[in-house]
Amino acid sequence: MWDLQDIDGNGIPELLISSGKTQNDYLYISYYDNGDLRTVANAYAVSQLGEYGVMGLCREEHLLGWKKSFDSLYQTYMARFDSHQFTNEVYGYDPEAPSYGGSTYTFNGTDITEEEYTAGVARYNSKNWVTVGRHYRVGDFSPLMDK
8 A cells, every 4th residue: 555645755655565454564665866765764663663563654744653552652754845854752651660660751862850741742642643654555556646
């Protein structure tokens, strides 16, 4: 499944390719550069973004976002997308982390307070997110016919 979205607001849509519909299925973002298709990578998941083959897009601020949970860890991701690069913000909450020497609250892997974590998640929740990804199936080229 795939989608076309102008993530960075430059008037040229990026290609979003979904690997499926389960929690561990991600989106891969690609763009054309001088006739070559290039895949965007980010520092936290190489080129894997979102889950269930979708993620949020805040068009006004050129942000990508999603929440992810596994075992006792909860993470909130926001990534500013500019010039085909990401600036990541990852807020983590793991109530079991202290039992193995870790921190309950983190930002980009660094310890933070509960208040800082709560403020970061509130900032994420305040965005005007629209869901992107998985809008078209392979073989459906209808959105390209208008271009």
